[in-house]
Amino acid sequence: MKLRFGLQAKFLLAMAAVMLVVLTLFALVWQRQQAMQREVVTLGREAMHSLVFERVRDRGETSVAQLADALANPLYYFDLDAIGTIVRNAMRQPDVSYVLVFDPQGRILHDGSGDIPTYGQPMSDAFAFEAIAARAPYAQVSDEMVDVAAPIMLGDQRLGGVRVGYSLASVRADGERASEDMRARLDEIGRRHLAVLALLSTGLLALGLGVVWLVQRELVRPIRLLADAAREIESGNFDTDTPASTRQDEVGDLVRAFGRMSHSVARHDRDIRRMAYNDALTGLSNRLAFRESLDRTLLELRGAGRQLALLFADIDDFKRVNDTLGHDAGDDVLVQFAARIRETVERIGGPDALLARFGGDEFVILLQGPPQGDVRAAASHLAETLVAELSRPIVVHDRQVFLGTSIGITLFPEDASSSTMLMKNGDIAMYQAKVAGKNCYRFYSRAMDQAVERRVRMEQDLRGAWDRGELSLAYQPVYRLSDGALVGAEALLRWRHPEHGMIAPSVFIDVAEQSGLIEVLGPQALRAACEDAIRWRRDYPRAHELFVSVNVSPRQLRNTDLPKLVQGCLRETGLPADCLHLELTETAVIGDELHVRGLLAQLREAGVKVWLDDFGTGFSGLSHLRRVPVDGVKIDRSFIADVLRDPDDLALTTAIIAMAHSLGITVIAEGVEKEGQYAILRERGCDLAQGYWLGHPINAQDFQMLLG
Ligand code: C2E
Ligand code: MG
Ligand code: MG
Numbered sequence: 001m002k003l004r005f006g007l008q009a010k011f012l013l014a015m016a017a018v019m020l021v022v023l024t025l026f027a028l029v030w031q032r033q034q035a036m037q038r039e040v041v042t043l044g045r046e047a048m049h050s051l052v053f054e055r056v057r058d059r060g061e062t063s064v065a066q067l068a069d070a071l072a073n074p075l076y077y078f079d080l081d082a083i084g085t086i087v088r089n090a091m092r093q094p095d096v097s098y099v100l101v102f103d104p105q106g107r108i109l110h111d112g113s114g115d116i117p118t119y120g121q122p123m124s125d126a127f128a129f130e131a132i133a134a135r136a137p138y139a140q141v142s143d144e145m146v147d148v149a150a151p152i153m154l155g156d157q158r159l160g161g162v163r164v165g166y167s168l169a170s171v172r173a174d175g176e177r178a179s180e181d182m183r184a185r186l187d188e189i190g191r192r193h194l195a196v197l198a199l200l201s202t203g204l205l206a207l208g209l210g211v212v213w214l215v216q217r218e219l220v221r222p223i224r225l226l227a228d229a230a231r232e233i234e235s236g237n238f239d240t241d242t243p244a245s246t247r248q249d250e251v252g253d254l255v256r257a258f259g260r261m262s263h264s265v266a267r268h269d270r271d272i273r274r275m276a277y278n279d280a281l282t283g284l285s286n287r288l289a290f291r292e293s294l295d296r297t298l299l300e301l302r303g304a305g306r307q308l309a310l311l312f313a314d315i316d317d318f319k320r321v322n323d324t325l326g327h328d329a330g331d332d333v334l335v336q337f338a339a340r341i342r343e344t345v346e347r348i349g350g351p352d353a354l355l356a357r358f359g360g361d362e363f364v365i366l367l368q369g370p371p372q373g374d375v376r377a378a379a380s381h382l383a384e385t386l387v388a389e390l391s392r393p394i395v396v397h398d399r400q401v402f403l404g405t406s407i408g409i410t411l412f413p414e415d416a417s418s419s420t421m422l423m424k425n426g427d428i429a430m431y432q433a434k435v436a437g438k439n440c441y442r443f444y445s446r447a448m449d450q451a452v453e454r455r456v457r458m459e460q461d462l463r464g465a466w467d468r469g470e471l472s473l474a475y476q477p478v479y480r481l482s483d484g485a486l487v488g489a490e491a492l493l494r495w496r497h498p499e500h501g502m503i504a505p506s507v508f509i510d511v512a513e514q515s516g517l518i519e520v521l522g523p524q525a526l527r528a529a530c531e532d533a534i535r536w537r538r539d540y541p542r543a544h545e546l547f548v549s550v551n552v553s554p555r556q557l558r559n560t561d562l563p564k565l566v567q568g569c570l571r572e573t574g575l576p577a578d579c580l581h582l583e584l585t586e587t588a589v590i591g592d593e594l595h596v597r598g599l600l601a602q603l604r605e606a607g608v609k610v611w612l613d614d615f616g617t618g619f620s621g622l623s624h625l626r627r628v629p630v631d632g633v634k635i636d637r638s639f640i641a642d643v644l645r646d647p648d649d650l651a652l653t654t655a656i657i658a659m660a661h662s663l664g665i666t667v668i669a670e671g672v673e674k675e676g677q678y679a680i681l682r683e684r685g686c687d688l689a690q691g692y693w694l695g696h697p698i699n700a701q702d703f704q705m706l707l708g
Helices: 007-076 080-092 128-133 169-234 250-277 287-301 318-325 327-348 375-390 419-435 446-462 505-515 518-539 541-545 554-559 562-573 586-591 593-605 637-641 647-662 675-683 700-707
Strands: 096-102 108-110 138-141 145-154 157-167 308-315 354-357 362-368 394-396 399-401 405-412 441-443 471-480 486-497 501-503 547-552 580-585 609-615 632-635 666-669
Touching: 007 080, 007 096, 007 138, 007 145, 007 157, 007 169, 080 096, 080 108, 128 138, 128 145, 128 157, 169 250, 250 287, 287 308, 287 354, 287 362, 287 419, 308 327, 308 375, 308 419, 318 327, 318 399, 318 586, 327 354, 327 362, 327 375, 327 394, 362 375, 375 405, 375 441, 405 419, 419 441, 419 446, 446 505, 471 518, 471 547, 471 700, 486 505, 486 518, 486 700, 501 505, 505 518, 518 541, 518 547, 518 554, 518 562, 518 580, 518 700, 547 609, 554 580, 554 586, 562 580, 562 593, 580 586, 586 593, 586 609, 593 609, 632 637, 632 647, 637 647, 647 666
Parallel strands: 405 441, 486 547, 547 580, 580 609, 609 632, 632 666
Antiparallel strands: 096 108, 096 157, 138 145, 145 157, 308 362, 308 405, 354 362, 394 399, 471 486, 486 501
């Protein structure tokens, strides 16, 4: 961790500086005290010295003056014995080290000894000269001695002098002792001061430490805890424990505010996560969440020898529900489907299975294979159950709706090892399940890649196919049932691929629709049909009333200006408007009702007839016919196929005819393959019919023969 000059460090440093200053002050005080102590001792000693000296001198001067008086007579008579006695007496006094009596010339007369060895000798010590010259008691001082001299007078006559040497040794020793004593006392006082100072310093130190501890506890620690929590939150760990506090001060306020803030951040994070990772409609995981889980699972399984299956389930024709029943119903279907899938996956897929909605009507399931078992078998079982479960009818807005599901399955690690490839494979397999007829499941195989490739190639090949002459129109005759007259023809696109030969419209129309190519092909087909129709009308009198009916894809209706296109074609070819019929699928018409109604009104105003193709396969029902202005309905061939066997289909067909007639709408039956069908339709009052029994789609030349 990087070292920082933090709050605590700063505070400690400031505290240390204050301590240092205080301790330095204490040390200075202590030093001053020591110096003062020494000075006091020296001064005391000096004062004592001068005091002792003065006392000794005063005492000396007095006693020497008395001695001089006492010696005056013996000296006058020169009585050496008496002098000696006096001198010896004087010498017995304390501290006297010598007593010398001398004549006016300074020669020693007596020194207190018995035989006076120095008798007659002149004095030559340092004090001698002054002593001899003294005319009054006179004291001189050296380090060891105080020498007091006084003249011995008899009247005005000077007989000589006396000198007494007082030793300072004992006095000095006393002084020393006294100053020793004083020093000891001063030391004692000093020690007491030192103790007080030490006590003060300790107290101060304790106070400093106390303040540091308090600041640490009350300020630094809470702030540090907040900073730690903030760092945790910053790194994305929103569930970290935030510090709590019951303190009623600013720090307490800060801690509580922080706690509230972190909770709200955590809540927002959870919300965002939920929004980001969950599908709002079904509550399932979404694509993002699934993708992350898949990546994580793949990483964990790498090298573990476990197998996975990815199931891509797509509701068949879900768009039809949205288009015909509205988006609310679509949402309802998705929610019900999600619940069924979830229930099935939980029952069969085991606890590790993951389910997500990939947006739209696509659900993805991640299935973990049993440790030793066969993931393929487990996936088949789940897919089979799902297909069965989801084909049960669903009730939406009080209506029973039959839907199916197509499921694509891809296996890890058999098919691919990366999540991207697995998802792509699953999608391809699902698409193949759709191609195979929907409401079933398919395992991914490499061959499917080729199918996808073929589809891409087909799209490329289809581009410009019309200009290369590969596309043409076939015409299937349409007959009036009442009199069996040929009244029109349905134009159907045909594609002869240079390599693959004839390609079914159910295959290439789908490609054109999905790629948008239909927006180019559709108008070309329309123009060609109009041109053919006007030529027949011109060339064949029987074709005077003949109409041509052209299929229009939902995409054309949505994306192009159909009325303008149609009017352009009619104008340029000269075909009367009522000879052109447009076949729209139910889903295309009902998708965006308001917009479509406007378009249809425009077309019908121009005189063009509009028919609803494949009627009955959507959910629009008969009631929709009231709201959508059309001229005819084309009953889907799936109803016609069973009209002889299934009484329900017959009833429905009959109802459609009756209902349409009550609305003044023409009814056409397509896919009439048998005479019986023709007969029954005729009997029920159906207006027109087409089908293999009446005539296959044939090329324009062959159709001309029918007219001739
Ligand atoms: P559709 O509009 O419902 O066309 C009728 C389809 O039924 C045609 O298939 C026709 O050959 C077939 N058919 C006719 N009579 C019978 C019968 O008795 N039994 C059976 N089983 N089938 C019969 P086709 O030509 O393969 O066309 C399939 C679909 O392709 C058409 O269905 C139509 O939706 C679309 N299509 C064809 N040409 C065009 C076009 O020019 N533009 C657009 N947008 N779609 C087209
Ligand atoms: Mg048609
Ligand atoms: Mg049809």
